[in-house]
Amino acid sequence: MSSKKAIAAAIILAQAGVDYSPKTGATCPCCRAEKLSVVTTRPWDGAMRVRFHQCTTPSCLLAKLKQGIKSVELDTTPERAPEAGASCARA
Template sequence: MRIENVVKVAIALAEKGVDYQPKEGAVCPLCKQKIRVVTTKPWDDGVRIRFHRCDNDRCSIHALGIQIKSVQERK
């Protein structure tokens, strides 16, 4: 795969976002490892948005320094 395609896929996955579970947290959409929270936004109509960073040195999302969005729905 060409490097341009890898970058496009990594950006698209990070922007699409992942689900956030209160007990498990969230995982990187590319490497599937747990990701750490960088920013947490306030609740808005039963939804909370967080931004994460992947700490896996072998992950393209980490190498590009891209933040990953997660969404948590209030139950």
């Protein structure tokens, strides 16, 4: 693979996004480093939240290019229905 194709492929992976885990953070799609530094966190949009990260591994192509890496976090908390007859209002 030529260096231009490798750069293009790495940028496409970074822009496509990786999964975000509260436990392990985001993983670099290029060098597989975990817990990338968070640059920006967007507000929740329904059950999804987008963050942008920066890889700091010196040998990583994305780090050398200073290319941001998108991550997506999905809220997997089960929806709880209110109990029958329950009210939030105080008497």
